[in-house]
Amino acid sequence: MLVALVLVLLLAFAASLALGSRWLGPGALWHALTANNGSDPDVIIRGLRFPRTVVAVLIGLCLGIAGTLMQGHTRNALAEPGIFGVSSGAAFAVVLGLQLGLVDTVSSTVWVALLGALIATFAVQHLASRGSGASPVGLALTGAAVAALLGALTTAIVLLDANTLDSYRFWAVGSVAGRGLDVAGQVLPFAALGLVLAAVNARDLDLLALGDDVAAGLGLSIRRARLVGLGAIGLLTAAGVAACGPIGFLGLLSGHVARRMFGARNTWLIPAAGVIGATCLVLADLVGRLVGGAGEVQAGVVLGVVGAPLFVLVVRRRAVAL
Amino acid sequence: MRSRTVVLSILFAALAIVIALVSLSVGTARLPLTDVVEVLLGGGRRGTRLVVLELRLPRIATGLLVGIAFAVSGALLQTLSRNALASPDIVGVNSGASAGAVAVIVLAGTGGGNISGFAAKVGIPAAAVLGGLLATLIVGALSIQRGVVDAGKVVLIGVGIAAAANSLVAWMLVIGDVNDAGRAAAWLAGSLNSRAWSDAIPVLIAVVLLLPVAMMFNRDLSALVLGDDVASSLGVRVAGIRLALLVIATVLAAMATAGAGPIAFVALVAPQVAQRLTRMERPPLVTTATLGALFVVLADFVARNGLQWAQVGPYELPVGVVTAACGAPYLLHLIGRQQKGR
Numbered sequence: 001m002l003v004a005l006v007l008v009l010l011l012a013f014a015a016s017l018a019l020g021s022r023w024l025g026p027g028a029l030w031h032a033l034t035a036n037n038g039s040d041p042d043v044i045i046r047g048l049r050f051p052r053t054v055v056a057v058l059i060g061l062c063l064g065i066a067g068t069l070m071q072g073h074t075r076n077a078l079a080e081p082g083i084f085g086v087s088s089g090a091a092f093a094v095v096l097g098l099q100l101g102l103v104d105t106v107s108s109t110v111w112v113a114l115l116g117a118l119i120a121t122f123a124v125q126h127l128a129s130r131g132s133g134a135s136p137v138g139l140a141l142t143g144a145a146v147a148a149l150l151g152a153l154t155t156a157i158v159l160l161d162a163n164t165l166d167s168y169r170f171w172a173v174g175s176v177a178g179r180g181l182d183v184a185g186q187v188l189p190f191a192a193l194g195l196v197l198a199a200v201n202a203r204d205l206d207l208l209a210l211g212d213d214v215a216a217g218l219g220l221s222i223r224r225a226r227l228v229g230l231g232a233i234g235l236l237t238a239a240g241v242a243a244c245g246p247i248g249f250l251g252l253l254s255g256h257v258a259r260r261m262f263g264a265r266n267t268w269l270i271p272a273a274g275v276i277g278a279t280c281l282v283l284a285d286l287v288g289r290l291v292g293g294a295g296e297v298q299a300g301v302v303l304g305v306v307g308a309p310l311f312v313l314v315v316r317r318r319a320v321a322l
Numbered sequence: 323m324r325s326r327t328v329v330l331s332i333l334f335a336a337l338a339i340v341i342a343l344v345s346l347s348v349g350t351a352r353l354p355l356t357d358v359v360e361v362l363l364g365g366g367r368r369g370t371r372l373v374v375l376e377l378r379l380p381r382i383a384t385g386l387l388v389g390i391a392f393a394v395s396g397a398l399l400q401t402l403s404r405n406a407l408a409s410p411d412i413v414g415v416n417s418g419a420s421a422g423a424v425a426v427i428v429l430a431g432t433g434g435g436n437i438s439g440f441a442a443k444v445g446i447p448a449a450a451v452l453g454g455l456l457a458t459l460i461v462g463a464l465s466i467q468r469g470v471v472d473a474g475k476v477v478l479i480g481v482g483i484a485a486a487a488n489s490l491v492a493w494m495l496v497i498g499d500v501n502d503a504g505r506a507a508a509w510l511a512g513s514l515n516s517r518a519w520s521d522a523i524p525v526l527i528a529v530v531l532l533l534p535v536a537m538m539f540n541r542d543l544s545a546l547v548l549g550d551d552v553a554s555s556l557g558v559r560v561a562g563i564r565l566a567l568l569v570i571a572t573v574l575a576a577m578a579t580a581g582a583g584p585i586a587f588v589a590l591v592a593p594q595v596a597q598r599l600t601r602m603e604r605p606p607l608v609t610t611a612t613l614g615a616l617f618v619v620l621a622d623f624v625a626r627n628g629l630q631w632a633q634v635g636p637y638e639l640p641v642g643v644v645t646a647a648c649g650a651p652y653l654l655h656l657i658g659r660q661q662k663g664r
Contacts, residue, residue, distance in 0.1 A: 078478070083485065127654050138657050141407060144481055145653040148411075148586050152646030155511040156639050162504065169503055173492040248485055295497060304489025311482035312464050315475055 001261060002268070005275045009057070012282045016053040017045055020289050055179040056285050056299070057278040059240045060250065062191050064277015065198050066236035067251010068258060068270055072205040073229045074125070076139055077256070077314055081117075081237040082248025084143035088150040089120020090241035091172065095154050098164055110190050114238035120146060121234050174247035174300020176285050187239040194235030198270055201229045205266040247300045249307020250277050256314060327600045327609055334612035338389075338619055342382050345623045346374055384517040384581055385622045385641070386615040387525040389588060391578035393614020394533060396589030397596070397605035398571035401543050402564055403476050406656055409590035410575035413480025414457040416584035417487035419576040420510060422453025424491050427506045428498035447524045447580035454576030457483055458568065512585030512642020514622050521581050528577035532570050537607055539567060547604045585618065585642045587649020592617055594656065621645045 018024050024032075024041050032045040063081065070079035081087050093116025094109055096102075102112065128142035158165045204225035207215040212222050240247065254277035255269075262268040281299060284306070288297035346362075347353045351373055360366045361374045396409040410416050426445040461483050465476045491510065495503045508515065542563050545553040554560045575589060592614040593605030600606050621644040628644070629637045 083481065128657070140478060140481055141412070141657050142654060144412065145650045145657070148653075149646050149650035152511065152586060152640075152643045155507065156643040159508055159511060159640065160637055165504060165507060166500055169492075169495045169507065173489075173496050248489065298493060298496065301489050301493040304486050304492075308482045308486030311485070312479050315478045315482065316464065316467065 002272055002275070005261075005272060005279070009275055009279045009282070012279050012286070013053055013057065016056070016282050016286050017049050019286060020044070020049060051180045051184070052176045052178070052285065053282055054181060055184045055243060056176045056281040058184050058188070058191060059176065059244050059247070060254075060278035060281030061274040062194060062236040062277075063240045063247060063250040064254030064258075064280070065195065065251075065270055065274040066233050066240070067253075067277070068255040068266075068273035069198055069201065069205070069229055069233050069236075070251065071255045072209070072266055072269075073226065073233075074139060075209075078140050078252070078311070079255075080249065080252040081233070081240075082246060082251070083140060083147075083311075084121075085124050085146035085150065086117050086120045086143075086233070086237050087241050087246035087248070088147040088154070089123075090114075090117040090238055091246050092116055092150040092154045093119075094171075094242070095157050095164065095168060098167075099157050099161060110187055110238060110242040113242040114190065114234060117238040117241065118230070118234035120150070121230055121237075125230070171245040173298045174245040174303070175298035176244050176281070177296065177298065179243060183243050187243045190235050190242075191239040194232050194239060195274075197228050197232035197235065201225065201232055202266040202270045205229070205270075209264065209266075245300060247281070247303060249303050249311065250280060252314070253277075253280055253303070253307055253310055256310065324600075327602070327606050330596070330599055331606075331609045331612050334609065334616045338386060338612060338616040341616070341619045341623055342386060345382055345619060345626070346378050348623075348627060349373075349378060380519045380522055381514045381517040382619060382622070383519075384522040384525065385514050385618045387522055387529055388578040388582045388585065389592075389615035389618030390529050390533070390611040391525055391574040391581075391614075392585060392588040393592035393596075393610045393617070394529075394536060394607055395571040395575035395578070396614075397593035397607055397610040398536060398543075398567050398574075399589075400593050401547060401604045402567055402571070404547065405477060406594055407477050407590070407653075408480070409587075409593070410454075410571065411584060411586055411589055412484070413476060414461050414483040414487060415454045415572055415575045416579050416589075417484035417491070418457025419450040419454035419579035420584050421487045421490050421494075422449035422451070422456075422576075423447075423580055424494050424506045424510065425449055425453075427509065428494045428502045447577055450580035451573055451576040453487075454572050454579065455569075457487060458572045462568070508640065509583040511640035512583040512645065513640035514582050514625075515638060515640070517582065525577050525581040528574055532574055533607070533611065536567065536570050539563060540607065543567070543604060543607075583640070583642060585621075586646040587653065588614055588617055588645055591645075591649045591652050594652075617645065621648070 014029070017029055018026070022044065024045060028041040029045065031039070032042040036042050036046060067080050070081065070084065071077060073079075090113040093112045097109070097112040102108070124139070124143050124146050127146070128139040158168050204220055207218055207220045208222070208225060215225075216222055254273040257276050258269050258273035262272050280303070284299040284302040288299050288302045291297055343355060343358060346358045347355050353370060353373065357366060357370050358374055361371050366374070392410070395415075399408045399410060399413065400406055423446045426449045430445065461476060461480045465479050467475075495506055498506065542553070542558045545556045545558045546560070546564070550560050578585075593610045596610040596613045597605040600609055618641065622641040625639040625641045625644045628639060629635060
């Protein structure tokens, strides 16, 4: 089934190259792939559509896996970097870094976003699990509270500096438009490390799902497994947010679709969620390009509008606890 | 009303007025308090009158009024849903209202022909109320299952709808003109900067019309706290009253959002604190209203002068930053208590 998912992703990839404000057929695609003599279609495909599609695949992979890992670790079907304040943490750190002049390039943005994402991940998890452990409602609300606080502070900083606002508003909406291969290259090390940690963590998660006591009895170091998981979530979210801005609901969407197809085994679930996340982001970007007419609707907005009904569906089904 | 409730209401109102007066006297031009009082009583020099009546008073009046409107809205929603967390800023009313208002701010200039001046002033409150009502309608309709509203689900679904509305807002900020986006962003933080009488008056009308109506339902609200079954056996027409109060709460929050932006956490915190201090089983409306007004003028006073005191520079923060900085920890504290109570 994973093979079928990859095929769907490849189809989405091809569609993303062919469709847009101007339709370019298979012939043009082949031409751009093989000849590339600088004709208009070649430039559009190689210079514009290919880079953003690659970025969408990479970031979709990261965010899909980050969300699914969060759902596993918190045993909470609503876990999602966008909802849980992790993206807000990364966003706040980036804006603070911009304002203080600490960051200017994308690669330094990643470090700052990483730090913000990690701190927010730990903070939300810690704050929500006081008392009798984190309930789904408690975790969602803690995330909302942290996101509201960080959002207000972010706005305050942005408003002090008109120049930051203009770049911030394009970044805050969540989009892959105009992101080149250089951006993908700069976040790649962080994404790769995150993916490795996620792969290591997948089997531990299967054990953790049996309950902490059983997992410890089977010889798993709970503390280490949690730390590796949090590290993976932080790295993957940071790479995503640094490259494309805060894109919400992608982790939620991928996690749930993957769970329906592959059940609860994380060793299958996590790679599947990554492929689904990549496909969703490529498609969201494509839809945004097609419905936008002269302009375009950013992928983050498309996912917000599509993701919210899904979120509501999950809540209504009483499926909030995994 | 019990004496404790009365005393606290009077205390909060008095404090709000004192801070409002101090706030009227402090600013780039510092005025003696006696001059401010003189102006308010109808006297004073022309320059002083201009500063106080035209520049500072509209802003502070807007602050007092939106504080009342947000707080009462939160008190009503929390009582109706029997959930301390069901305030308009959590369950999507403010986000819906923001989407409506930002649509007017951004689209009026570019997309929808040149609406400006009077039309924009009327359009923002109207669009905010529409957006807020629409969000309430969606959240309400989706959280009813088998005829029952689940309080926990209202909150979660509200969070989801708020996220969707916020992504629409982010999109409108992108498609708009830079200057419109700047105006909208400043407004979205929850700000009282450069408010005029035309901002205060719609909120004033909403508060003057709707607060008395809400207070007429005081007895029914106390019954609803006991549960729908008990309330209906006490002769309360539960469904009708619930709907009426829901509409009142939504319109109050939406009008306040139109006036000053979605100032965070006022609607959540004021009713909760008022309930704790009065030791009632639900947020008392008048005490909540006065506390909301106090909270907003105090936060605005800090927002206006905080950065100068801290020697950062001559900037003003949006009031919503201050309320968020105080409100978010309080929300986290509330969640922690709920978790432990389980």
